[in-house]
Amino acid sequence: MKLRHRLMTCIVVLGIAIFLMIWRLPSTSVPPVTEEKPVLSVEIISPQQNIVPQTIMANGNIMAWQEASIGTEANGLRLIDVKVNIGDTVKRGQLLSSFATDTIQAELVQSRATVSEATVALADAAANAQRAKLLKDTGAVSAQEIQQLINTERAAQARLDSALALEKIYQLKLKQTHILAPDDGVISARIATVGAVMPAGEELFRLIRHGRLEWRAEVAEADLIQLKVGQTATLTLSHGETIQGKLRRIAPVVDVQTRNALVYVDLVANPYVKMGMFAKGTFTIAQKNALTLPQSAVFIQDGFHFVLTVNASSRVQQIPVKIGQSFANQIEIIEGLTPLSQVIATGGGFLREGDLVRVLDSSTAHREVNHEF
Template identity: 50%
Template sequence: MPAFKLSPVALALVALCVLTGGAALLHTDASRAADQPAAAQPRPALTVTTTQPQRTSVPQRLSANGNVAAWQEASVGAESNGLRLTAVNVNVGDVVKAGQVLATFAADTVQADVAQARASVMEAEANAAEAAANAERARGLQASGALSQQQIQQYTTAEQTAKARVEAARAQLNAQQLRLKFTQVLAPDSGVISARTATVGAVVGSGTELFRMVRKGRLEWRAEVTQAELARIRPGAKVQVTAASGAAVEGTVRMVAPTVDTQTRNALVYVDLPAHADIRAGMFARGDFALGEGQALTVPQEAVVVRDGFFYVFVVDGQQRVQQRKVQPGRRVADRVEITAGLDTNATVAVRGAGFLNEGDLVRVANDTADFKQKQAPAPTPQAPAASK
């Protein structure tokens, strides 16, 4: 078979084509390599403003729970025995004054006893007058010897006995008059009736409780405080107390209990409360003790994001990427929030726009307000070129 041979010209053309194709391929790869970094460079997800945590003076407060109770509750009972109640003049919730008549017992039998005692006094006084006259005559005859010394002594003793019987009769009259006074049940102090067991027609014994009353209408909040916190509370400190009804008042610490409960290791703090229509004895209430002011690490409230029940802030690093940090918030002062754990003092925190960030997002920082608004505004939509005629 004859061999196929290429001419020199054909060989030159083939070599030229190979070189041209290789150059084209190299140019295309170089162009793609040059365009690759530009296409892979990420764009910022959001424009944010940043700040650093600040040390701020915040009020020191101690929260506690407790019950509202009467400052002092007086028990009003019957002082007479075996008498029938004829009138009950007050009911639960009534405001009474000291000495006001709360209830009345039947006084007929007591009045009869008073009349009898008064008659006994008159009889005793008459007998005493007669005995005094006899004794005076006997002493007048002592010098004449008409009466013996023994007889004179008898008249003198009879005089003294008659005087003693007068005093006994008067004491009995006073006792019956006191029983008559007890037929009216009087308020021992001003206050509010908190309970009533008195019933018209009932015959009660001496000492039976008829009413209970809150003295002066004064209420107090008995807060339960742990033994570790007792040293921070002093009499006279102000307390913001909020009852279960939503009513809020400012109370004053009157005293701290001298003992601690051995079971709970809590102590009671007694707080005087001002009068309020929506706060009643027996209510549950919570309160905050004002303990002065202190320094705390705070951030703007807008920087704290709540997700799934937890609190987070976003820290911007040197590459303009954000890191999600779980923090523990504390007290709120105006538009700032105390951070008690989870954040360094030198961290840079995203503020405006933090609610839209996620872990690892790339951001653009614009702390100037005008610059922030300008970068947040959407870019204008390019207009389509006019169609040529």
């Protein structure tokens, strides 16, 4: 009995020791598997059939339709007043500047005195000639003397005509001391400076006639055959402003160096459009039906265009596409998709091939996508 009791005690002690050893060993349990979270919530859209305009691209400068040069005909006079500046709108006949008139006024007074003197001389010569003619038949005056008196009258008439012409010249010079606008328009340049003594022919101002501007665009010779007078042009300025115009004229000459020709487009008046601006533009030549997507759905990688789709496992797949023209935030899809294709509407720059995404339903798409961005 004692032997059995000792054996049982040893077994119990050994069991406790083994238990304590196992309890102190480090845990080797497998950690729980965590569920992968979607990278982004996305909205799915399909390509839509739209009317796509067929266009021709062009670049060029905005210039004045006609720019008038306003100069002076007066010579050696001092400019005493300038009434307009660059950007001012003027009317035909409006006074722009004035020259000093002192010299011209004095010369005009002198010419008028000469006219008076010539008038008196003519009257005296005419009276003498008339008396001689009356005495012709009496023999009191020889025929030679009569002819001399008649010639004297003619010379006096010529001197009077010359004096009158000189007076008219000075009157014209006096008128030329006032520089008037030759047409309605906008002052585009001012060279006139108060106090300057200007020679005849010197330019004082430049005027954009009627404030009318045009786009002088360069078009490749291969595209000229598709352009017609009256077609609509849409211009995009450097600051993003868009304006409309009508094709007025196509130049008859193609530049032998660039192989481009100039076309002239009349522009609708716009306060943001200035002479000298550079603009890119398109001419609408036709329209066609085509598949389109929002430009946000198409991205560029390594020089190629792609869209993103979602497979049955909610994983992103990348599909190459061939694009056409862009218009109104839409882009034409030529190859790679069908009307039944499902593509991610936006967020391509944040996703990669194989990323897990959550597809939003149409009722919450806009709200949740905007929240995540």
